[in-house]
Amino acid sequence: MNNHANNSAFIFNEAIHAQSINELYGNDYVYVQEVFETVLNEYEMLTNNINSCYDSHNIPALKAAVHKIKPIFGFVGMIDMQQQCQQFENICQTTVSFDHLNNDFNLLKNNLVKSKLLIEEEKKKLELFNKQRA
Amino acid sequence: MNLTCIIVEDLQVAANYLMKCCEKSEQVEVRGHFLNVPDALSYLNENTVDLIFLDVEMPGANGFELLDQIAFSPKVILTTSKKEYAYNAFQYNVSDYLMKPFTYQRFIEALQKIRPSRETVSTSNGSDHIYIKADGKLIRLNNDSILYIESMGDYVKFVTNDNKKYITHNTIKNLEEKVSKQHFLKVHRSYIVNLHKIDDMRENILFIKGNEIPVSKANKADVFKRLNIV
Numbered sequence: 517m518n519n520h521a522n523n524s525a526f527i528f529n530e531a532i533h534a535q536s537i538n539e540l541y542g543n544d545y546v547y548v549q550e551v552f553e554t555v556l557n558e559y560e561m562l563t564n565n566i567n568s569c570y571d572s573h574n575i576p577a578l579k580a581a582v583h584k585i586k587p588i589f590g591f592v593g594m595i596d597m598q599q600q601c602q603q604f605e606n607i608c609q610t611t612v613s614f615d616h617l618n619n620d621f622n623l624l625k626n627n628l629v630k631s632k633l634l635i636e637e638e639k640k641k642l643e644l645f646n647k648q649r650a
Numbered sequence: 651m652n653l654t655c656i657i658v659e660d661l662q663v664a665a666n667y668l669m670k671c672c673e674k675s676e677q678v679e680v681r682g683h684f685l686n687v688p689d690a691l692s693y694l695n696e697n698t699v700d701l702i703f704l705d706v707e708m709p710g711a712n713g714f715e716l717l718d719q720i721a722f723s724p725k726v727i728l729t730t731s732k733k734e735y736a737y738n739a740f741q742y743n744v745s746d747y748l749m750k751p752f753t754y755q756r757f758i759e760a761l762q763k764i765r766p767s768r769e770t771v772s773t774s775n776g777s778d779h780i781y782i783k784a785d786g787k788l789i790r791l792n793n794d795s796i797l798y799i800e801s802m803g804d805y806v807k808f809v810t811n812d813n814k815k816y817i818t819h820n821t822i823k824n825l826e827e828k829v830s831k832q833h834f835l836k837v838h839r840s841y842i843v844n845l846h847k848i849d850d851m852r853e854n855i856l857f858i859k860g861n862e863i864p865v866s867k868a869n870k871a872d873v874f875k876r877l878n879i880v
Contacts, residue, residue, distance in 0.1 A: 539753050540753060547670070554666055557662065580707060587661065591667065591751045
């Protein structure tokens with residue numbers, strides 16, 4: 517994993533794939549900050565939807581809700597979370613009963629909470645970085 | 651800037667990124683961003699665009715339902731990661747898929763797939779016949795002999811008044827632009843009919859020599875306009 521897009525680049529947390537960020541946005545860190553802010557604005561609505569689908573035991577809706585949040589992890593370079601969402605979608609597709617989803621869902625739910633904290637942290641760091649560069 | 655587009659996407663971060671790509675390309679003018687199908691449909695009932703960037707899975711209605719209901723045939727680039735939409739995408743003449751998130755380079759490649767076909771679109775054909783490739787030869791079909799044309803996935807079927815059926819590799823969308831506008835009208839995403847052969851119409855069904863042809867909601871107004879109703 518390359519966490520240094522160039523010598524003056526922002527240094528991302530190691531859970532964020534800096535190369536992906538660089539491929540999407542180049543060195544436009546003001547825009548990267550905007551992306552992180554937009555993701556955080558949408559995050560709660562998307563995770564609430566996932567939780568309510570789980571609470572209602574609706575597997576197809578749960579799968580669709582996880583599918584919907586998946587790309588936002590790509591926009592913030594969190595490739596591992598994107599893959600975990602895909603894996604959970606696959607499990608939803610093949611599971612024979614709702615009870616079999618419990619462990620995987622709890623793991624996903626915990627990681628969704630941790631991911632939000634990480635995105636918030638990185639957004640704060642980006643704000644500071646961009647202020648210093650202004 | 652010579653393509654107009656709308657973005658139909660309920661993820662704000664994805665829509666913003668698309669808008670930025672369009673702006674950077676200087677090839678596409680974004681006329682609007684819609685978070686759901688009904689809002690996009692309201693806009694497209696009053697306006698036309700060259701291109702739609704379309705998410706498939708959205709709350710309420712999916713992207714293909716939008717394509718079913720609009721009265722014209724813009725180019726479409728899907729912004730989805732689901733490969734199971736491939737069959738539908740082909741039927742709707744989707745130009746490309748963009749898997750979110752995509753790079754700017756990938757976005758430009760998708761635009762390039764649109765441009766050549768825009769340049770080769772022919773205007774309304776005033777000829778009294780067409781040639782089709784079928785059974786290993788070129789077959790001349792007079793306009794007056796064709797009852798209707800039906801989509802069969804990546805093929806179309808020409809049905810003629812002597813009850814012959816000719817199957818050839820083509821799409822309804824392509825044929826819509828190639829056949830005589832005086833004779834033919836697209837009445838459904840899967841059907842073009844010869845207006846001179848319609849026997850009667852009941853509700854949303856046209857009858858042509860015993861064949862029932864569905865008329866889509868989006869095309870119904872066009873059908874009424876073209877029928878010689880007194």
